Amino acid sequence: MSDQPAASVSPVLSVKNLTTSFLADGEWRSVVRDVSFDVMPGETVAIVGESGSGKSVTSLSIMRLLARGSSRVEGSITLNGRDILSLSDKEMRSVRGKDAAMIFQEPMTSLNPIFTVGRQISEALTCHGDISKADARAETIRLLEKVRIPNAASRFDEYPHQFSGGMRQRVMIAMALASRPKLLIADEPTTALDVTIQGQILDLIKVLQEEEGMSVLFITHDMGVVAEIADRTIVMYRGEAVETGTTDDIFNRGKHPYTRALLSAVPRLGSMDGRKWPLRFPVIDSATGERREPVEVAETVDRRKTPILEVKNLVTRFDIRGGLLGRKTGAIHAVEDVSFELFQGETLALVGESGCGKSTTGRSITRLVQPNAGSISLDGYDVLNLDAISLRQMRRSIQMIFQDPFASLNPRMTIGAAVAEPIVEHGLGTRAQARDKAADLLERVGLKPDMMKRYPHEFSGGQRQRICIARALALDPKVIVADESVSALDVSIKAQVCNLLMDLQQSLNLAFLFISHDMAVVERVSHRVAVMYLGEIVEIGPREELFRNPQHPYTKKLMAAVPVPDPARRGIRRNLATDELKSPVRPVGYVPPKRQFREVVAGHLVRTEEAA
Known part of the structure; x- marks a missing residue:
């Protein structure tokens, strides 16, 4: 189906009746069926849907990146007036990067770990043009600066593992832009990124699109991202485009039940205003594609009892060694003077960006890493002073769910x-x-x-x-540490898993330490929230109080970065700083300042920044 705007100019990309099939058990099975759409010059078109809807297969079909023997692409794909499906492999290689470029979800698997990032971007330039090594280096540094990588010249010779996730994604964008393509295909480029880094990447794509006049085909399951970036939206469900239209129409006047269900399943920041207890998510019925209404979770927390988990002044550091003799040259202050309590039946969310220490906090509590100082009391166990046998027994009381199952x-x-x-x-x-x-x-x-x-x-x-x-x-167990356990899941699967955790909490009286960077999910599932920055808690309090009245600048920054599923916000710029999270590495002998907290209301504490 197609709902294209009238235009005298030719589309950069025109897809007609695309059907993609895979060979399985000796027969061809179609996973994308009869999909048609155009992408006009300078336009952003989003393809949305859950895993298995066919959106990524559509993008791989356009780029001819599917295995030849086991896949079959039918229909018509025209890019800059050329019939993509009739090109030879050699001709197609010249198209990739030059006419159309692609950014993938996981930059670490897309970048070669044994080559510097500078060399990899330079290679994209030399492959598609006659350019000297010196000119390629200069252009690469210009591209790195263009995607807002600080100290670009000095980072030319660094390797992918020396960059954070957000900075690696910027490198991928720089590489994709190297030959100034007319079309950028972005396949889930922000899914696994922290909310502030995601905001930076979205801002960056908008700016580069304006500067380069580039068209963007944006593939995602995040409706908040779609609202902020897309001119038009194609909704895919089970391999078919079930609805196509302007983003404003899709969001405000969506007709298909699946479109409406997908939008209603998106957790919205502020939707819990006035609600005291966690609220289950609305979910999409997999058979009908329609919405099932949420149910409020009954209160189960009794703060008059002893906490099931009590953490006091927890410190976890990792030594850095260097030189011929491997002497200690510094330490990563991953967790610094962290204290909190967790009661049975309660969910305490630990939020913050990658590198803030929230996962190390969870691993320290379970003794998967060895803390340096502090005390942890769990279900009657003095966690930091257990021998091997007692530690094994203690782990019956606490279990972890990790991000990557x-x-x-x-x-x-x-x-x-x-x-x-x-x-x-x-x-x-x-x-x-x-x-x-x-x-x-x-x-x-x-x-x-x-x-x-x-x-x-x-x-x-x-x-x-x-x-x-x-x-x-x-x-x-009595305590479960859920470490980014829903971060990479589709919106409806995320809703189902969160609902499952809340159901289990209610029936088994479980306590959850819910580690996440997704503020909209945290608002929905938590009783209390602790915000971490550079290994320290900067704000902690009841969920409804902290979200209604955030006090610390970093808490406000996290909330401001959350994409909002409202097309009226399209074109906004958050103007978030593009610096990476400050380094938690400290020299030998460093003594952290003693932090002070003030109480905003009962239980809501915020760090005062005089000593920051």
Whole structure:
């Protein structure tokens, strides 16, 4: 389907009746069916939908990046007047980068770790033009400056691992812009980034588009991002374009049930105004594509009791060694003087950007890393003074759910065995009993017991995260540390997993330490929120109070960076500073200043910045 604006100028990209199929079990199965759209000069078109909707396959089809033997692309794709599907492989290589460039979701896998970033961008220049090495270096530095990388000349010879996630994505954008393409295809370029870095990247793409007159095909499942960047939007569902129109029309007058459900499932900052307790997310019915209404979570927290977890003055540092003798030259102050309490049935969210120390805090509490100082009391255990046997027993009380479920599941182990393993290892039952409990847990997290014989690769990302939740519940813990456990999930899968966690909290009286950078999700699921910056808590308080009345400049910055699903905000510039998060590396002998806090209202504390 197509709903194109009338225009006398020719489109940069014209896709007609695109159908892409893959060979599976000896037969061709279509995953994109009869999709048509145009992208006009200087225009941004967004393709939105969840994993499996066909949006990324559409972009890979346009760039001819699908495996030839196992994929088939039919229809018509015209780029700058050229029929893409009729080009030879050699001709197509000259098109990629020069006429159309692509940015992928994970820059670390797209950049070669053994070459400097400068060399990789220079190569994009020399491949598509007759340019000297010196000129290529000068142009590369100009491009790095253009994408707002500080000290671009000195960073030319650095490697990808020396850049933060946001800066690596900027390098990918610089590389994509090297040959001044007419079309930039951005495939989920901000999904795994912190909210402030995401805001910077969106601002950057808008500015570069204005400066270069470039067209953008933006692929995402984040409706907030779509509202802020897209002129027109194509909604994909199960391989088909179910609705196409101006972004304003899609958001305010969307007709298809799936479009309306997708929009309603987006957590909006401020939607909890006036609500005291967490609220389940509206979810999309997978069969009909329609919305199911949310339910408020009943209050379960009793602050008159002793906290299940008490952290006082926690310090975790990592030594940096250098020189021939490997002497200590400094330390990363990952967690510095952090204190908080967590009660049974409560969710305390730890929020902040990558590198702020929130994940290290979670790992320190579980003793996956060894803290340097402080005290941790968990369910009666003095965590920092446990021997190996006691530590093993303590871990029955606290479990972690990690961000990447695929990396935390053994690919050679069936999911039934993975969930049953902790029960057997801790001697809490026979293998048969462990199997029965694993089946029960999988059912509890919304999976079928007959899936137990399958392997991790046979599940979707959302299903794998459910498996990890089931495994975390195997030892009947009282505290669960959820470390960015929903960050990379689609909006409706994220809603389902968050609802599942809230259901489990209510039925099992679990305490959650919810580590996240997604402020809109945090607002919905939390009882209290602690904001971390450079290893320290700068603000902590009840969720409704902290979101209604943020006090610390960093808290305000985090909230201002959240994309809002409102097309009226399109074209805004947040003017966020493009500097990377300041380094937590300190020289030998550094003594951090003693911090002072003031109480805004009962329980809402903010760090005073005189000593900052």
